[in-house]
Amino acid sequence: MLTFREATLADVPVLVPLIESAYRGDSSREGWTTEADLLEGQRTDPDGVAEVITAPKSALLTAWEDGVLVACCHVADENGSGYFGMFAVVPGMQGGGIGRATLAEAERFVRDEWGMGELRMKVINAREDLIAWYVRRGYRRTGEMTPFPYGDERFGLPLRDDLAFELLVKPLA
Numbered sequence: 001m002l003t004f005r006e007a008t009l010a011d012v013p014v015l016v017p018l019i020e021s022a023y024r025g026d027s028s029r030e031g032w033t034t035e036a037d038l039l040e041g042q043r044t045d046p047d048g049v050a051e052v053i054t055a056p057k058s059a060l061l062t063a064w065e066d067g068v069l070v071a072c073c074h075v076a077d078e079n080g081s082g083y084f085g086m087f088a089v090v091p092g093m094q095g096g097g098i099g100r101a102t103l104a105e106a107e108r109f110v111r112d113e114w115g116m117g118e119l120r121m122k123v124i125n126a127r128e129d130l131i132a133w134y135v136r137r138g139y140r141r142t143g144e145m146t147p148f149p150y151g152d153e154r155f156g157l158p159l160r161d162d163l164a165f166e167l168l169v170k171p172l173a
Contacts, residue, residue, distance in 0.1 A: 002098065004105045007053050007060035007072065014069045015049050015060065022088035024156070030091035038126055041157040044086070048154070052076075052086065060086065061109060063102045071102040075110050075119075082110030082119040082172070103137060111172040118172055122146060122165035131166065139168040 007015060023035045023043040035043075053060050057077035063070050070093055074086035084106055089099045110116045123131050125145065135141065148163035149155050 001065070002070070002101055003064050004102075005062055005064070007049075007062045009050055009053060011060075011062060011069070012046050012049050012053070015062070015072055016044060016046055018069055018072060018090065019044050019049070019086060019088045021091055022094075030094075035124065035127075035156070038124060038156075038159055038163065040159060041153055043156065057114075059109065061102070061106055063098060063105070065098075071098050073102055073106050075106050077114060077116070078120065080116070082106075082114065082116040084110075084119050084121040100137070107170070107172055116172065118169055120167060120169050122167055124148070125164045125166045126160065126162070131168065134168050137170070139170045142167045142169055 020043055024040070049060070052058055052074050055076070058074065059076070060072055060074050062072045071089040072086065073084060073088070076083040076085075084103075087099070087102070089102065107119055110119050121134070121139070123134065125131075131141065144167040146165040146167070148158060148165065150158060150161075150163075
């Protein structure tokens with residue numbers, strides 16, 4: 001059974017490897033959410049995760065199964081709307097409902113704890129399979145694109161020159 005809680009700074013040592021394993025390198029290829037064919041380099045580091053945990057109007061939600069961290073996601077207040085990002089599920093456990101449950105918890109948290117009426121996220125446009133997964137969960141493609149921050153290694157080292165972020169939005173009833 002999954003249990004959810006907000007991350008603390010004590011969780012940083014287990015959060016960083018989870019996030020890295022879901023996005024980058026060969027371990028990420030065990031799951032279907034890998035960005036390894038799009039980006040190299042690190043996805044985050046201990047300072048970046050600590051910053052998300054301690055920032056005002058921000059929470060890093062964690063999902064645990066039998067005392068083991070299996071997923072996380074970042075939610076924040078972004079100009080009165082909920083923001084969703086840094087979503088990671090243990091690669092070998094993807095496809096079993098943990099991601100769906102974690103996304104639902106993020107939506108509940110933003111709606112019930114913060115009283116916000118929508119959740120927004122930016123997804124790499126080349127990730128059509130991932131965008132389709134979010135659309136099946138009620139997110140709407142806006143067509144609003146933000147350029148990929150080429151040259152900023154905090155976002156990874158791009159392997160393609162056609163990347164951008166598409167804004168997806170879901171009203172929270």
